[in-house]
Amino acid sequence: MSKIAQLKAREILDSRGFPTVEVDVVLENGCMGRASVPSGKSTGRNEAYELRDEDEGRYRGKGVLKVVEHVQQDILHSIRGMSALDQAAIDDALIQLDGTDNKQRLGANAILGVSLATARAAAKYKNVHLVVHLAEFAGHHLDDLTLPIPMMNVINGGKHADSGISVQEFKLVPHGATKISQAIQMGAETYHALKDLLARQGHRISVGDEGGFAPKLATNEAALQILCEAILAAGYQPGQDISIGLDFAANDFYANGKYHLEGHDWSSDDMIEYCVQLINKFPIVSIEDGLAEDDWDAWPRLTNALKKVRVQCLGDDIFVTNPRIFAQGIQQGIADAILIKPNQIGTLTETVRTMKMAADAGYKTVMSHRSGETTDTFIADLAVATNARQMKSGAPARGERIEKYNQLIRLAEELPDLQLATGLYRFS
Ligand SMILES: C=C(OP(=O)(O)O)C(=O)O
């Protein structure tokens, strides 16, 4: 009865107004699980392949009708009759059916949609909450779980906005909160304070892809400065109640071995020094992709420099949630935390495997949305179920972003004994 009877897929729109795929997995007893797949813009080169149709209407964006077809034909034929309770076997069947290294034949978007929807159908079949089912799948006891600290991206730069700011994300990290609802409220209040400050200083208050403001500020330091003012204006102490996380997404300004940032052509070591300078001036607790994915040799130096000043060194594009690449990174002493984006690797099983490797090697895990999102809240349940220490889901505004934060509030109600995670060690 837990056997998969039917798969349905459809094109829906993501938060940028472009097509993405949504999948329904229906079991023999009628239980249905549904999931949709997000889409990145500042992507790592080694991410699993997001399959898109060839032709692009002038404004439509490339569709995923081929992906829909793959789900409803090849994938359905291959996994029909398998039990949704056996997630690992289903994910393995999907990987085998695809047969390529990066899931380019069926598309990682087709595969992930089926993988996540299967987990939802299985939870329904067992009549347990998704978070409980996922924790069991990941081998975690409910008593050992925590709620992730939100990382709220309130100023958007890089590829996500036309602000001209080189750092892609300036994130509020309300680690001084004792409850998740309080942490989210603190972030929201600071977001509103920031909006007021920007308006008063004559900046525009339009937003980027992740709902953070996109003011035309001249430098990264100017953005950090106004963010600290906003934290204070909201009644909080920078560094004590709320700190800051940055995502440089350094791939985007790395070319010919140099970092082209704010008029400079910097070496890797210049870039590391710049990170440390910013840390010395501002209450920064986490730096993501401070170097480019092709600058592998310099990453251990960045890791050590951040360790000395007790700031989290977080790898996104360099690891792309891929257990094989991450294993090399661990071996070479690269980073001490890994960003987790299920669609970078393409199945739930591989995502959880990467997270287990992280835990075994003493790395923290940070669950993440993509810049093109849907209102699906799967990553919030997954973050809690896998003990991710932080979760980033953009600004505390816009439906597709806040749905994930709101789901954390619901999960805190579902599992009232869970504490907010700790472990951002600079100020602790
Ligand atoms: C969320 C991110 O952006 P994107 O989804 O565009 O890769 C990121 O770089 O961390």
Ligand SMILES: [Mg+2]
């Ligand atoms: Mg990133």
